[in-house]
Amino acid sequence: MPATLASMTNKKRLLIVEDEKELMKALKMKFEKDGFEVECCYDGQQAIDVLKSKEFDAVLLDILMPVKDGFSVLEER
Secondary structure, three states, rough: OOOOOOHHHHEEEEEOOOOOOOHHHHHHHHHOOOEEEEEEEEEEEHHHHHHHHOOHHHHHHHHOOOOOOOOHHHHOO
């Protein structure tokens, strides 16, 4: 089946979960430059809430975060 214009322009969706704002900003800029559609969360609970309502192709998950750590997010997800 030939690819349609819509399927060729679909960006991969990435969720970045990182509590350090400067690192988050740098990661977001890098992945957007590489063609990803990026959404960001600053703590584990926020990530869980977002993951319940949206789908992503990948998640870049920090381990040490406030509210819920990365391991808790993985267990709950």
